[in-house]
Amino acid sequence: MASPAETGQIAIEAGNLVKRFGVINAVDGVSFQIRRGEIVGFLGANGAGKTTTLRMLCGLITPTSGTARIDGIDIFADPLRAKARLGYLDEEPFVHPHLTGREFLNYIADLYRMPRGTERQQRMEKLLGLFELADRNGELIGAYSHGMRQKIGLASLLIREPSVLLLDEPTNGLDPRSARLVKDLLEELASRGTTVLLSTHILEVAQALCRRVAIIDRGHIVATGTMEELRAQAGSEQASLEDLFLKLTAGPESKELIERLLAPKQ
């Protein structure tokens, strides 16, 4: 029987990715595959290597070794084709402060060579309406709040309908209503075949949205699978994602550290 990669079902593929910054191994042999239409959570502590992995997958930084494929296309061998299918949202979205929201969306659409005309305009209006940015006409992005920048960053991905989304903390800075909107939107997109790799610190978001999760610790993937598979791996059937995460990325017990910090002075 043919493998998912052979049948073209694999949308994102990391093959033994390594990234060294000087003597530091930020990412050390990360491998995983994500099927088309899946939402996969990418979890890890601060500095674990999540953002570096995402940036290698979208071609922003070159790996020291290893491969990254988007829809079967090697992003470093054929970058233009791979990038046309890909949308990446950084935790601090890349925006131009001296453009308005509409101008920024048009800028992105032009960069991706989208057809100009009424259809584009209508899609833009819909997205601006969806993210409650339509009435900000004339206001420069530089004056937007962090949440609004996050929304315009998301809109700039969705205007061009990429088949693969790499999202780094997409609900960061969003109010509860907008965060819910993003979650619903991602589920809807996935049901239509869009693949999402979602890096987040908010474990509730990952547990609610993602069928599978991958946990990275000090540059290594320490666990990957569905909740049930992770529970089986950890040998704890009732454990929440938070418990599993803490167990798999074991560090000093926080309770003990707090007690030590707040202990009366000798």
Next chain:
Amino acid sequence: MRRSATWTILSAELLGLRHRLLRRKPARLVGLAVFLAAAVVFIGGGAFTVGATAGQFLPSARDSMLAGGFTTLSVLMLVIGFPTVIATFFVGRDLLQLVLAPVRPIEIFVARLLLAMSANLLISLILLMATLGVGVGSHAPAVYFVLAVILIFLQVLLATAVQVILMSVVLRWVPARRARDVAAAVAGVAGAGFYLAWNLSLRQSLSPRSRPDLSNLTSFVERIEWVPSAWPGHALSAVIAGNAGAAGTWLAFSVALAAIVLAAAEILYERTLLTGLGVFGGPQAVWRRSAAKPAAVDVTGSRGVGSPARAIALKDWLGYRRDIRRLSRLLPAFIFPLGYAVSFIRPGRSISGFWTDVFLVGFISMFMSSALATPSIPSERRGFQLLRMAPLTMWHLIRAKVILTLPPVLALTLVFGVVVAILSGSGIAQLAGLAVLVFWLGLGFVSIGVSAGGIDPRFDAADDRRAVGLLGTLAGLGGSFGFGLLSLGAFALFVFGLGAVEGTTTHLGPVPTTPAIGALMWAGGLILATGAVALVGMLLWFANTRLGSYEGTIAAT
């Protein structure tokens, strides 16, 4: 014992500088050290030699030279220092942190003043070397050398404090919604204006240009004797002359002035720090566009597929229009050619010959390109990552930047070229030749400038003038110099070769001007022009390669 906040702030900055230096590759550090050592030897040594020679052989001009030197230093600091002062005193999240901390404003002021002075202190080293040279040449007493160091430091302090006062005055008395624009305009125009006024006055004092006359310079400096920037120079020359009374008086004047200006700057800064943080801390809150005006970008009626090059050009155009700080940095680039053109138009001034026009056009083209094209790629800032993620090559980006920068450079150089050509009485053929040269030089210099920015971009720089690293700066300077020489050489060979072929040029020094020699000249010109094209092509290729693999700031953020 409680450590002063000023010292804490300064040590944090020094620690940051140490980390930035140590993070560099050893080879780059060695390169930087060699470059700095060469600069000290050549520039500092040159300044010292000039000072020592003048001190030894021109005793009557010592006072004029020292006063002029100190005034030149002040003007230079005012020309280039405003953006540094704004950035150091009124911009930055670290400043917000200091405002929130229990730190007295005077401590912030002192720490920031010392930081803002660092760039000016580097420039002042040239004056220091020249002043020490004058002392050595004049056999000055030991106290002269101590005073020279103190007075130059005081002058730097004074110039920086004046800039703080000017910015604070704008912030205090101009309405908040206009303050940012006015401050940026003041910063942009004041520096360029000071330089132009100083330069033109000096040129006038040295006329006729072909025969510089020291008495003209002396009389010019006599006119600025009471300008405060000249006082430390008078104090030092009085020390050399052994006139203790005069030295004490000028010294007292200098110190008193510095004290008054510093106190005023501190008081004003304390009252405007928070306003400044609000005004300069971010982009304008609301873009003031009238509701009736149509949107800058509207694609409803347009057809076809979006063009990345057009999108980048439009985005840059909108960015320039709306970012008054960026616009203000361009003002000097526009003011200089206009100023020089005006100085040539003035009655009594004439330009001798076509070749003067050629060199002037070459200089203006190089200057404009360096100001406009060099920061064009680094000015993408974090937005560069959007371009890296988009399905386009770095050639697209380089091409878009060249296309966007070329029209203003060509337009201004062409206007300038036509004006000087008409004033110098050049004929139609020479005017046409000059126009061709303007296009050639513009295309080459702009491409070199864009390449320089692409070779060593600093996307995290807050200021366009610091947006290109050492390698890019050297590539830009070397490339422009080489391209300029090759192009002007080729142009000269074409012009003289044509003259030889047509028989209009009868002699070229010892070389007989036969048609065969003319053809040889044309061949030589072609070789030089090919070399110029190859140089530009090589720099463009290097920039494309470097941008394609760039990940410095991306990895850091």
